[in-house]
Amino acid sequence: MTTTRVGPLLRAWRERRGLSQLELAGRADSSSRHISFIETGRSRPSEEMILRLADHLDVPVRERNSLLLAAGYAPHYAHTALDDPSMETLREGIRQLLTGYEPYPALVVDATYTVVAANAGITMLLDGLPEHLLTPPLNAMRLTLHPEGLAPRIRNLAQWRGHLLHQMERQIALARSEPLRALYEEVAAYPVPERAAADGQQPDDSAAAVARIALPLVIEHDGHVLSFVSSIATFNTPMDVTVAELAIETLLPADPATVKYLRTLGS
Structure with missing residues (x-):
């Protein structure tokens, strides 16, 4: 079985937004079964899927990087000091x-x-x-x-x-x-x-x-x-x-x- 730390984080964001797995799946062009597998750690989502779910869950940019790191991917968004x-x-x-x-x-x-x-x-x-x-x-x-x-x-x-x-x-x-x-x-x-x-x-x-x-x-x-x-x-x-x-x-x-x-x- 594949396990990742990103599943519980995505589930927390989904629940925070008040969406069911079926509702999120419909918005993200996926299936509730796949969303369930991601949240329970039975399936490792692709980088593209994480960003798509994060977009539909309105996850802040900083936390999108955290989701990617939890799934074993590199951060997608830079964090540049304002005085750079x-x-x-x-x-x-x-x-x-x-x-x-x-x-x-x-x-x-x-x-x-x-x-x-x-x-x-x-x-x-x-x-x-x-x-x-x-x-x-x-x-x-x-x-x-x-x-x-x-x-x-x-x-x-x-x-x-x-x-x-x-x-x-x-x-x-x-x-x-x-x-x-x-x-x-x-x-x-x-x-x-x-x-x-x-x-x-x-x-x-x-x-x-x-x-x-x-x-x-x-x-x-x-x-x-x-x-x-x-x-x-x-x-x-x-x-x-x-x-x-x-x-x-x-x-x-x-x-x-x-x-x-x-x-x-x-x-």
Whole structure:
């Protein structure tokens, strides 16, 4: 009998996606019998079959390499450091994108929310934070939820904190990431500033309209109340683990007052 370690891993991903063996077989142009043999280790899948199943199971690129290694194959996807010379075109593209978005805030984070690039709009929001939070590597979740970070400035912290923690919970459920789980446990344990715990820091009426279509981030800056809607983009069809795990977050002004204030700063 042929046995491989990849079978149980594929079964775990299938169950995580809520698919039966028959459903997965239909999507991957295979048979439920063959899927069963792969999962029980009675059959060693080809490299092409592993990648096909991983594609239909929406397995993250990093974990696709793990599946291949478990079956005795070489990794299919490169894992190139972002500061590698071969990544210069990508880095320049990111710089141009972030600069072009100014004066509105925008940043790029990796799979554990480490900030790899940010523009002047983000720097403006972080103005006045303690040095220990601004010492590289910066982490977007720590900066936002730490009681000495942006948390006391966020007018709707209860809602925004719940949104961020739920976002992390979904990511943990979709990908096996111990560093991400450790980060989640850290930031979820942060004490909530007294003001937020007492009154929930509800957003002003100016955010009510946009709140009907998306949860706004309502934050104070230098005596002004700013309102943003967050948008997150990823790279399409990445062939490198590093690129696959990058996310570009942009903060769209949610009201005319925020637009006017940011443009005034930008000028």
